[in-house]
Amino acid sequence: MMKLITMVTNTTMLGKAGGNLASGVFELKDIPDDLARPIVLTLKFDPSKIGEGQQAAIHYFNETNQIWEELGGQVMGSLITVQVNQMGKFAVLAVENQIGPSDHSSIVDITRHLRFQLIQ
Numbered sequence: 001m002m003k004l005i006t007m008v009t010n011t012t013m014l015g016k017a018g019g020n021l022a023s024g025v026f027e028l029k030d031i032p033d034d035l036a037r038p039i040v041l042t043l044k045f046d047p048s049k050i051g052e053g054q055q056a057a058i059h060y061f062n063e064t065n066q067i068w069e070e071l072g073g074q075v076m077g078s079l080i081t082v083q084v085n086q087m088g089k090f091a092v093l094a095v096e097n098q099i100g101p102s103d104h105s106s107i108v109d110i111t112r113h114l115r116f117q118l119i120q
Helices: 101-119
Strands: 004-010 025-030 035-045 054-062 069-074 075-076 079-086 087-097
Touching: 004 035, 025 035, 035 087, 054 079, 069 087, 079 087
Parallel strands: none
Antiparallel strands: 004 025, 025 087, 035 079, 054 069, 054 087, 075 079
């Protein structure tokens, strides 16, 4: 089974990604539409397009709802990798960091713990 990835040049129909795009838009095609097992997708993005308080995340364009759905991913330098199990259009978008209150309290607890360890 052959897989084909192409760069999408007409992105006007792809919703409101706008200034959040940190990479080109790529379309992954395969026959049939469903994959038997996930594909590891790695995209290169422009780190300068990721603002302060933001992070890079791979998104899938949902053709039915005309919205970008966040998939996440592992970042290494200017590359981001995620597993996908569908064909479609993918891009790296800059999104707000997802640090919640529980994460913040954990950081505070660790900091207090480290201070306690340093005092003794």
